[in-house]
Amino acid sequence: MGTFKAIRIDKAEKGTTAALAQFDEADLMEGDVTVAVEWSTLNYKDGLAVTGKAPVVRRFPMIAGIDFAGTVEQSSHPAWKAGDKVVCTGWGLGETHLGAYAEKARVKGDWLVRLPDGLSARDAMAIGTAGFTAMLAVLALEKQGLSPKSGPIVVTGAAGGVGSVATAVLGKLGYHVIASTGRLSEAPYLKSLGAAEVIDRNELSGPAKPLAKERWAGGVDSVGSTTLANLLAMTKYGGAIAACGLAAGMDLPASVAPFILRGVCLLGIDSVMCPMAPRKAAWERLARDLDRSKLSEITHEITLGQVIETASNILAGQIRGRIVVKIV
Numbered sequence: 001m002g003t004f005k006a007i008r009i010d011k012a013e014k015g016t017t018a019a020l021a022q023f024d025e026a027d028l029m030e031g032d033v034t035v036a037v038e039w040s041t042l043n044y045k046d047g048l049a050v051t052g053k054a055p056v057v058r059r060f061p062m063i064a065g066i067d068f069a070g071t072v073e074q075s076s077h078p079a080w081k082a083g084d085k086v087v088c089t090g091w092g093l094g095e096t097h098l099g100a101y102a103e104k105a106r107v108k109g110d111w112l113v114r115l116p117d118g119l120s121a122r123d124a125m126a127i128g129t130a131g132f133t134a135m136l137a138v139l140a141l142e143k144q145g146l147s148p149k150s151g152p153i154v155v156t157g158a159a160g161g162v163g164s165v166a167t168a169v170l171g172k173l174g175y176h177v178i179a180s181t182g183r184l185s186e187a188p189y190l191k192s193l194g195a196a197e198v199i200d201r202n203e204l205s206g207p208a209k210p211l212a213k214e215r216w217a218g219g220v221d222s223v224g225s226t227t228l229a230n231l232l233a234m235t236k237y238g239g240a241i242a243a244c245g246l247a248a249g250m251d252l253p254a255s256v257a258p259f260i261l262r263g264v265c266l267l268g269i270d271s272v273m274c275p276m277a278p279r280k281a282a283w284e285r286l287a288r289d290l291d292r293s294k295l296s297e298i299t300h301e302i303t304l305g306q307v308i309e310t311a312s313n314i315l316a317g318q319i320r321g322r323i324v325v326k327i328v
């Protein structure tokens with residue numbers, strides 16, 4: 001057994017440290033599949049883990065990185081054999097289980113999804129956890145009965161990872177997408193992805209009234225806090241908001257009025273422990289409903305060696321779209 005390159009997080013006297021280092025293959029954790037990792041991504045949670053700004057990492061030493069795509073090297077799991085192309089997101093990767101910013105990962109075969117036809121390993125990670133989460137939100141809205149005929153859909157944090165993919169997918173599906181952003185300079189980008197309207201996020205960030213003028217049938221929210229409260233107060237009768245993020249805060253200063261007077265639904269979205277059936281369905285839908293040309297417009301590539309210096313930029317809301325990390 002040899003060593004491989006990885007971004008290693010260690011506990012320090014104060015907080016944590018992150019460094020590109022050699023990791024011993026013998027120290028990989030339990031799992032029945034070993035994967036040669038080819039691509040990963042930088043998600044908001046990765047930014048928190050690498051900078052140590054929030055206690056994402058719960059085991060030391062840790063290899064950071066919450067998602068990867070690559071090729072199976074060795075497997076004792078019945079579903080997988082050497083050479084299979086796989087994608088893995090969540091399940092505690094980079095939090096409790098050695099993660100994705102590494103040339104090798106050992107995981108449970110039950111965590112893996114076969115790369116859908118038409119998606120390369122790089123495409124899968126250009127989508128990554130953020131894009132996968134955006135698709136889970138779209139599927140949740142559809143399950144709730146929403147369609148383009150229901151009315152506009154608002155997407156908050158639209159220029160970020162979840163927001164960019166949600167805007168592109170909903171636009172392609174024929175929805176009238178209202179993209180909310182703090183970066184109005186990104187309006188041409190958002191329109192090119194599929195937004196019909198771009199609004200200033202300040203319109204949605206103040207304290208929310210119990211009910212306000214009905215503006216949309218549904219929404220995909222990465223922001224939380226007063227923004228989510230405003231989204232709910234402005235949702236049309238019978239509409240639904242899929243809540244997936246907390247970029248502005250974890251609180252929700254809302255009233256029950258939208259639920260009990262307008263029958264509005266709040267749909268919770270979790271990508272980490274998402275069961276296998278909706279996981280596979282979301283990846284299949286991403287292969288079908290996300291234009292590859294839009295995906296390349298969203299994506300910026302960095303190397304494994306650039307992850308640490310880029311991690312703080314995502315927390316500062318400075319990243320547009322998605323960052324894909326070339327591992328080898």
Ligand code: NDP
Pocket residue numbers: 043044045129130133156157158159160161162163180181182183201222223227243244245246247248269270271272314315317318319321
């Ligand atoms: P990004 O940083 O790429 O996008 C977040 C966007 O939110 C920013 O680009 C910005 O968009 C907006 N934003 C940032 N700060 C604020 C603020 N203070 N007030 C209002 N808007 C703000 O992150 P991701 O897209 O990767 O993740 C988005 C959120 O979703 C995060 O909170 C993340 O933790 C969560 N998430 C949850 C998952 C789940 O399983 N539920 C999975 C993946 C992500 P703009 O400049 O356009 O305003």
